[in-house]
Amino acid sequence: MGDPTVYDVAERAGVSIATVSRVYRSSDSVRAATREKVLSAAHELGYVPSASARGLASRATGVLGLCFPDFADPEAEGTALDADEAELSFYGDEVIRGMERAARRHGYALLISAAHADRAGEVLSDVAGRVDGLAILAQDVPPAVLDVVSRRLPVVVLAGRVSPGLDRIEVANFDGQLELTRHLINSHGLTDLAFVGGAEDSPDAEARFRGFQAAHLATGLPLPERPAARGDLTLVSGRKAAVELLDREGPLPQGLMFANDQMAVGALQALAERGIGVPADLAITGFDGIPLSRQVSPALTTVRQPMSRLGEEAVELLVARFADRGRPTVSRRLPTALALRASCGCGV
């Protein structure tokens, strides 16, 4: 025998299925006494409404979706005791939490799905069939798929490429790095700075580098043409980049600005081993504001990103679009905040 349905509850309560449905949909418009009868019948039977049936009948699932890149190596299952992996996805975790909370506040559940870049399309259309609206975090999706999906339901792009007709939220990468770089130049009087970037196809890292360039323009310093080195945004690659720069000929720069915190932390380790004082011999900065940045020694100066706000704002945009499908698309930029700490010469 299957699970109890509205029919079972209706029969037991001596009412029609419409009344049962009304009790769960909008309790007003049902007399209090009737509602009680229904609820207690439902309770006795252990009735749980079927979201599928509900969704089919009402053409809405009450679920929002979040697709994000899968950082983990699919082969690496079981070796998860290694903490590096956990650090890597940190970024996404905060977005997930922020989005979950905001979704719940609006009465939605959250469906999440990671995908490797090459399977982003399939995963996206699968998710699209299950939700009322979705957010895509820092991921490239085949335009054809994106087009189909976004014609079916509201989509908001988080920290990703500009897509015509889609709402979008980005973090102020450019502005944050601009501000931080000006701080090193103006407040600490450093004029010889180097930037360690990420891969060239990382829009975030590239925007940060442009902010770095812009600060030179703003202060009249010569424009750096390209990053002094590049990593892949991991701790290890930051360490490697630092070592590489140290081994180059010529004088050290006065400051080394990394495209993210993890690389900066890796560099701090390398510099400590080499006996290079931070910030005495060399100022170091990161970007992101991961918790780890506060704990390392010296504490890392960085730019804090409002990751959980990214998730929250995504929900707000989706909800706003549910209310008005025709509203003009928005592209919102979330502000960042400097976290000035010891590694640039500020604070303790």
Added chain:
Amino acid sequence: MGDPTVYDVAERAGVSIATVSRVYRSSDSVRAATREKVLSAAHELGYVPSASARGLASRATGVLGLCFPDFADPEAEGTALDADEAELSFYGDEVIRGMERAARRHGYALLISAAHADRAGEVLSDVAGRVDGLAILAQDVPPAVLDVVSRRLPVVVLAGRVSPGLDRIEVANFDGQLELTRHLINSHGLTDLAFVGGAEDSPDAEARFRGFQAAHLATGLPLPERPAARGDLTLVSGRKAAVELLDREGPLPQGLMFANDQMAVGALQALAERGIGVPADLAITGFDGIPLSRQVSPALTTVRQPMSRLGEEAVELLVARFADRGRPTVSRRLPTALALRASCGCGV
């Protein structure tokens, strides 16, 4: 006009809706030529199958659920720039990721929902209506609700109370702490140890304390009756507990074992400020193996928990139960691993 449905695709491809359905369900049993016709028609129309209809017809949603405690202060929205919050839920993040990955491997999507303790029941039944099976992480749910839900679909309890008839996965809190404590006693010759616990209603922290006690039994040392102090598992409370213990009369213990890493890290800060050498004057240990534990100075000796495995195993148990609803319930205990580092006198 609404979104395209099987009917639209069927008409355009010149087949029946059953054939369209078969193409998406089980491509075999449809001739290759027919399948092509259907797929291209679907593509042209921008067809995306409706999960609700699918779920209703097939009585399965293809979604797994995860309910976990909501750590964040509901009022605190917007102040999320504070990184403490992020550290707090760290535990859950890894479980989410592990479960998401395993679910996807088995062809399921993952629905997540946090809930404050007092609303756990409602949230749970909401989620229950949307999924084929679900995991409850470290959360107490009203037995009545749990009963109803678990009669409807498979439920696995993660790091929670024993529930008759439900699959369950726990982490070897007792064994891990036992092993670590024996290490301090046997390898470092420490005989005067103190334990800083969590709240009394934290089953994890209590199990760890019992492991601490058991190690004394095992080595013939006098049995500590109760934790020397208690915190609430936050960094701040660990710091406070450390200060409190230092200010007590009498000699310091030789080692201070904390119920989790965050408290231990807080203690490390307090000790550093007081000029107390770790491990020279006092050995310190934590529990969990959060990434931060490796970065602090001295690196924290701790017990690593396989958090993402918790999520993965949850999926395995659910899938196994889908295959055989009648199989006996299992209670699995995931092994932990010691991470011996500087703060107990090991390593560098």
Added chain:
DNA sequence: GAAGGTGATGTATGCGCTTACAACATGGGT
């Protein structure tokens, strides 16, 4: 006291899909 109004409930249909079953075509075996 009849007409009209209001609120509570029942009736009946369809949401888009899966799937048992029927129908049909095809080819091999006798």
Added chain:
DNA sequence: ACCCATGTTGTAAGCGCATACATCACCTTC
């Protein structure tokens, strides 16, 4: 040439709910 196994496709009946519409009881109003 006929029968049957096999493979492919169509037909039709729900799945559990929401909701437009009909119904009905009970007031209000003049």
